[in-house]
Amino acid sequence: MDVNLSHRPNIRADLDPTIFVIDDDDEFRTGIVDLLQSLDMKTRSYGSAREFLEGPFIDGPGCILLDLRMPGLSGLELQEHLERQGRKVPIIFITGHGDVPVAVQALKAGASDFIEKPFRENVLLDAISVALARSAEDVKTASEADEVRALVATLTPREREVMVVVCRGLMNKQIAYELGISEVTVKIHRGNVMRKMKVRSVAELIRRTDLIGQSEAA
Numbered sequence: 001m002d003v004n005l006s007h008r009p010n011i012r013a014d015l016d017p018t019i020f021v022i023d024d025d026d027e028f029r030t031g032i033v034d035l036l037q038s039l040d041m042k043t044r045s046y047g048s049a050r051e052f053l054e055g056p057f058i059d060g061p062g063c064i065l066l067d068l069r070m071p072g073l074s075g076l077e078l079q080e081h082l083e084r085q086g087r088k089v090p091i092i093f094i095t096g097h098g099d100v101p102v103a104v105q106a107l108k109a110g111a112s113d114f115i116e117k118p119f120r121e122n123v124l125l126d127a128i129s130v131a132l133a134r135s136a137e138d139v140k141t142a143s144e145a146d147e148v149r150a151l152v153a154t155l156t157p158r159e160r161e162v163m164v165v166v167c168r169g170l171m172n173k174q175i176a177y178e179l180g181i182s183e184v185t186v187k188i189h190r191g192n193v194m195r196k197m198k199v200r201s202v203a204e205l206i207r208r209t210d211l212i213g214q215s216e217a218a
Contacts, residue, residue, distance in 0.1 A: 017132050018062040021045040022052050022078070023094065024070045028117075032065060035121065041128075049073035053081070061139045063112065063131035065124075068095035068102060076106060083110065088138055090131035092124075145211045152209075154196045162189040163197070167206050 019036055023029040024047055033045050046052040049066075050073055068075040079091055090112035095102075106114055112131040115123060155163065158181075165175045172190065176183040199205045 016042055016060065017135065018042045018044060018060070019128060019132075020052065020062065020064045020066075020089075022047075022049060022064060022070075022075075023067040024048055025067070032124075035124075036128075039125075049075065049078040052078070057087070061132060061135040063090040063092060063128060063135055065092050065094055065128075068093050068106070076102070079106065079111065088142075090134050090138075092127050092131055094119075141211060148197075148208050148211050151197050152212075155193060159189050159193050159196070162186060163193045163205070163209070166190060166193065166202060167209055169202070 019041055021029055021032050021036075021043055022045075023032070026047065029045050029047065033043050036043050044055070046055065048070055053073075066075045066078065073081075075091075075093055075095075082089065082091075091106075091110070092113045092115060093106050093111055094115050094117060096117040112134060113127040115127060152160065152163075161179060162175060165178060170178065172183050172186045175190075176186045179186070194200070194205065197205055197208060199208060
């Protein structure tokens, strides 16, 4: 059963990470929230995956503590929904069942970690620390990629063609031959590309354009 997140409201969290706790065990969920809040961590808690999906989503760094087995939408199903919607939030699965095959499936699908109940507090906190560091890096990469996309949008179609070929390491003469234009024209377009992309070297240009691919693959 698919869940449409396209109209789900977003809340800006800037750089303040949020930890989403999703577990149908009220006592366990409350205990986790109390622990995290005692450490000054921002939390939002939900008794089901459906409740989480119907609530506002926090833009910015964060992670999800997710019960693997819940009535209705399971933890794995929620992970699949978020993946299809492009929500790249690190997930730490929590379960009372020693289901190794499911753990492997979750990790292969991109989960940050897998913790079996009962667990020590430091194990959970270490996993959260790793997940939040990963999330912060993903958010930074996505933000930088958005900036690069905005710069690319200022290029003309021909300048974009030249940029692509420049990033392949071709010289002006080779670019002119491949695109069927004069070398003088290549130099003009190449200069415009470097100026509009706000770079001073081809290496810097390549690093900037690579950010877009890293963001999409994250």
